[in-house]
Amino acid sequence: MKLIKYDFVRCKILPFFAYWLIKIISSTLRIKYINREIFEKNISGDKKVLLAFWHQRQFSLVNSHKDFKICLITSLSKDGDIQTAIMQKFGYKCVRGSSSKGGVSALKAAIREVLGGYNMAIAVDGPRGPIYEVKDGILFIAKVCNSIIIPVTSSVRKAIVFRKAWDRYILPLPFSSVVIVYGNPIKINKDDDIEKKRYELKMELDRITKIADNKANFYDKIV
Numbered sequence: 001m002k003l004i005k006y007d008f009v010r011c012k013i014l015p016f017f018a019y020w021l022i023k024i025i026s027s028t029l030r031i032k033y034i035n036r037e038i039f040e041k042n043i044s045g046d047k048k049v050l051l052a053f054w055h056q057r058q059f060s061l062v063n064s065h066k067d068f069k070i071c072l073i074t075s076l077s078k079d080g081d082i083q084t085a086i087m088q089k090f091g092y093k094c095v096r097g098s099s100s101k102g103g104v105s106a107l108k109a110a111i112r113e114v115l116g117g118y119n120m121a122i123a124v125d126g127p128r129g130p131i132y133e134v135k136d137g138i139l140f141i142a143k144v145c146n147s148i149i150i151p152v153t154s155s156v157r158k159a160i161v162f163r164k165a166w167d168r169y170i171l172p173l174p175f176s177s178v179v180i181v182y183g184n185p186i187k188i189n190k191d192d193d194i195e196k197k198r199y200e201l202k203m204e205l206d207r208i209t210k211i212a213d214n215k216a217n218f219y220d221k222i223v
Helices: 002-028 036-043 059-064 078-089 103-115 137-145 194-216
Strands: 030-034 049-053 070-074 093-096 119-123 148-156 158-161 170-172 177-182 219-222
Touching (some): 002 059, 002 078, 030 194, 036 049, 036 148, 036 177, 049 194, 093 103, 119 137
Parallel strands (some): 049 119, 049 148, 158 219
Antiparallel strands (some): 158 170
8 A cells, every 4th residue: 555655656746746846947937049940950850850968957958848749768767757757748758768777678669769750859978977978879879760969958047956966957946047059960870980979979068068058157056
């Protein structure tokens, strides 16, 4: 009985409140987009798009990208159960897996979704880091599916930063100004060196993140 109650709270109650918390905070944010035309041009094209972002910067991207037929990879952990329930409420499709557990099956499922018509959004250093280090998953999917990677990041004027978390997660404060920046598209051809493409993606994400922080005048309250 206790287990049933725990599962109900974890899979129903917590996602419900988290969903509305994200919705309410997001509705107060004043978002400025930079290079949005890169995203709009490619998302309406023939090839499917893989949005690449740092795990730390995902909050402001959730509500602002919910209407583009996007699939996510969520972990198989208990936290992943909660995340999956939340993202599904926003209209995202989720496949389960991570680099430590269920990774191969998650990649296969992600490839099926992309080939079936979905775009993808992937925290490229998730789910557990190291922070700001691009993992193989998105590169492999892009190569197999002939998809375009679009780096995207966000920054905010005022936020709470959870310094003890592995990703130093950024939670925007209500009514803050947010900047979302899209980077140059990255294409991976069959014969491309994956390590060079990994470095290219990391450098582009680092570059646009600096732009976002500067434009937002990023100031955080440490937690």
